[in-house]
Amino acid sequence: MTAWETIREELLRRIRARDWLPGATIPGEEALAIEFGVARATMNRALRDLADAGVLERRRKAGTRVALHPARRARFDIPVIRLEVEAGGKVHGLRLLHQALEPVPADIAFRLRLPADCRFWHLQTLHLADSAPLMVEDRWLSPHVLPDPAPDFAKVSVNEWLVGNVPLDTGSIDFTAANATEAEAALLGTTPGAALFVVERMTWTDEQAVTHVRLAYAPGYRVHTLL
Amino acid sequence: MTAWETIREELLRRIRARDWLPGATIPGEEALAIEFGVARATMNRALRDLADAGVLERRRKAGTRVALHPARRARFDIPVIRLEVEAGGKVHGLRLLHQALEPVPADIAFRLRLPADCRFWHLQTLHLADSAPLMVEDRWLSPHVLPDPAPDFAKVSVNEWLVGNVPLDTGSIDFTAANATEAEAALLGTTPGAALFVVERMTWTDEQAVTHVRLAYAPGYRVHTLL
DNA sequence: GCGATTATTATGTCTATACATAATAATCCC
DNA sequence: GGGATTATTATGTATAGACATAATAATCGC
Numbered sequence: 001m002t003a004w005e006t007i008r009e010e011l012l013r014r015i016r017a018r019d020w021l022p023g024a025t026i027p028g029e030e031a032l033a034i035e036f037g038v039a040r041a042t043m044n045r046a047l048r049d050l051a052d053a054g055v056l057e058r059r060r061k062a063g064t065r066v067a068l069h070p071a072r073r074a075r076f077d078i079p080v081i082r083l084e085v086e087a088g089g090k091v092h093g094l095r096l097l098h099q100a101l102e103p104v105p106a107d108i109a110f111r112l113r114l115p116a117d118c119r120f121w122h123l124q125t126l127h128l129a130d131s132a133p134l135m136v137e138d139r140w141l142s143p144h145v146l147p148d149p150a151p152d153f154a155k156v157s158v159n160e161w162l163v164g165n166v167p168l169d170t171g172s173i174d175f176t177a178a179n180a181t182e183a184e185a186a187l188l189g190t191t192p193g194a195a196l197f198v199v200e201r202m203t204w205t206d207e208q209a210v211t212h213v214r215l216a217y218a219p220g221y222r223v224h225t226l227l
Numbered sequence: 228m229t230a231w232e233t234i235r236e237e238l239l240r241r242i243r244a245r246d247w248l249p250g251a252t253i254p255g256e257e258a259l260a261i262e263f264g265v266a267r268a269t270m271n272r273a274l275r276d277l278a279d280a281g282v283l284e285r286r287r288k289a290g291t292r293v294a295l296h297p298a299r300r301a302r303f304d305i306p307v308i309r310l311e312v313e314a315g316g317k318v319h320g321l322r323l324l325h326q327a328l329e330p331v332p333a334d335i336a337f338r339l340r341l342p343a344d345c346r347f348w349h350l351q352t353l354h355l356a357d358s359a360p361l362m363v364e365d366r367w368l369s370p371h372v373l374p375d376p377a378p379d380f381a382k383v384s385v386n387e388w389l390v391g392n393v394p395l396d397t398g399s400i401d402f403t404a405a406n407a408t409e410a411e412a413a414l415l416g417t418t419p420g421a422a423l424f425v426v427e428r429m430t431w432t433d434e435q436a437v438t439h440v441r442l443a444y445a446p447g448y449r450v451h452t453l454l
Numbered sequence: 455g456c457g458a459t460t461a462t463t464a465t466g467t468c469t470a471t472a473c474a475t476a477a478t479a480a481t482c483c484c
Numbered sequence: 485g486g487g488a489t490t491a492t493t494a495t496g497t498a499t500a501g502a503c504a505t506a507a508t509a510a511t512c513g514c
Contacts, residue, residue, distance in 0.1 A: 002496080015394075016432075038498080040499095044467095059506085060505065060506045061464050062507065069307050074302065074304075074305050075303075083296070163249065164249055164295075167242075167245055172452065172453050173452045173454065174451050175424065178422050179420070194406065196422065221403065226399050266470065268469070269467080271497095287476045288479095289478070289494075291495080
């Protein structure tokens with residue numbers, strides 16, 4: 001372990017041991033640097049890292065304080081479905097169920113900041129892990145980002161084609177829950193109304209909507225993060 | 228904007244503009260530092276930040292490459308319920324529905340790594356936003372962390388009491404979906420079977436299980452993150 | 455006492471330099 | 485040729501010193 005990591009652990013220990021109470025101001029960067037016998041830049045690295053993690057709050061002149069609500073910030077890896085399946089030692093399968101140019105539904109058009117009466121590619125794909133249904137993908141894709149001989153989305157997942165070929169600008173991710181529709185239930189091998197974990201992603205490039213995806217996972221799916 | 232932030236934006240622009248393709252090796256830290264006319268440490272700051280965000284992948288000797296699957300890592304703020312409600316300009320209410328020392332159910336005991344036949348405090352609380360039901364909290368709390376005159380959890384939420392009084396060590400957060408039980412449906416003003424967004428948190432201190440919480444949110448709740 | 459100005463201070467950033475480390479590339483020996 | 489050893493190299497970390505910045509504290513004029 002490097003010096004700044006060692007120091008970070010010791011600072012964390014003091015906070016957890018309640019040597020420094022939530023809300024209290026801790027010694028200044030320079031004082032701590034002297035105490036630990038390192039340069040101020042090294043001390044800064046450790047303190048900044050804890051501030052990034054939400055454990056400390058730092059303000060110029062005011063000093064550094066222990067956050068009142070620690071563990072508020074978490075980082076986690078957004079599952080890239082194929083990699084996640086393969087990490088579990090299984091084979092990732094794709095079944096393209098539907099592909100057609102259709103008018104974008106009003107609610108999705110609104111959230112993508114699209115004008116009315118837009119036509120996007122509507123793609124529905126079933127993702128499999130070793131032939132067991134895992135997730136249903138319902139996607140609206142801008143036709144403007146596709147090359148003339150469009151790629152064969154029965155072979156490459158749209159997501160992987162996009163990250164390899166379209167520059168992404170801004171985007172958002174939402175997590176929510178939804179009851180399985182009859183169609184989804186049939187595909188995922190469950191009963192209509194079952195609670196599904198749903199991920200919704202939207203992306204834009206250069207102010208232009210690229211895609212809206214809704215991923216509905218089979219029951220039992222969970223996102224796990226260590227604090 | 229500071230120098231390293233400006234540089235980070237320019238690097239991102241090049242990646243998004245596909246000047247540097249996914250998987251490609253970009254110029255070395257020193258070469259880029261010269262190009263931008265800054266010290267290597269400053270260049271390192273910009274590159275390290277992009278690597279932290281999952282946009283770049285760096286390896287000693289091998290160099291820096293554009294990640295094949297960008298936007299895999301996201302960070303988001305774990306909602307602290309009271310603050311979230313108050314941020315929406317509403318009043319956070321609490322109703323303690325149940326509090327008793329009970330044997331921990333087998334599945335939760337297993338996940339908390341507890342021996343069999345443990346008795347924990349079982350607390351059920353309804354959280355309100357301006358008197359509208361928002362979330363049902365079902366918690367198992369170790370009796371060993373409580374002081375002798377136990378705090379009044381009808382007034383202070385357990386969570387806030389814990390962060391203010393118990394040193395936390397390790398923990399985990401899970402996101403999943405579940406169908407509302409009859410009890411939950413009645414409390415949240417919905418119908419049994421409705422899909423609920425569920426957050427499960429576990430925490431330990433010094434290898435000892437502190438608490439397991441299951442937060443079931445009213446329908447419509449969603450976690451939102453910008454990429 | 456009060457509002458506006460000035461000083462102080464802790465954090466934030468930046469530089470130049472040095473050495474450490476891990477992983478690849480080159481070399482040697484058999 | 486092939487396996488073990490050595491050199492090379494890009495990133496990683498650390499240092500001492502400097503200036504910038506934002507926010508608080510002190511001061512001044514009235």
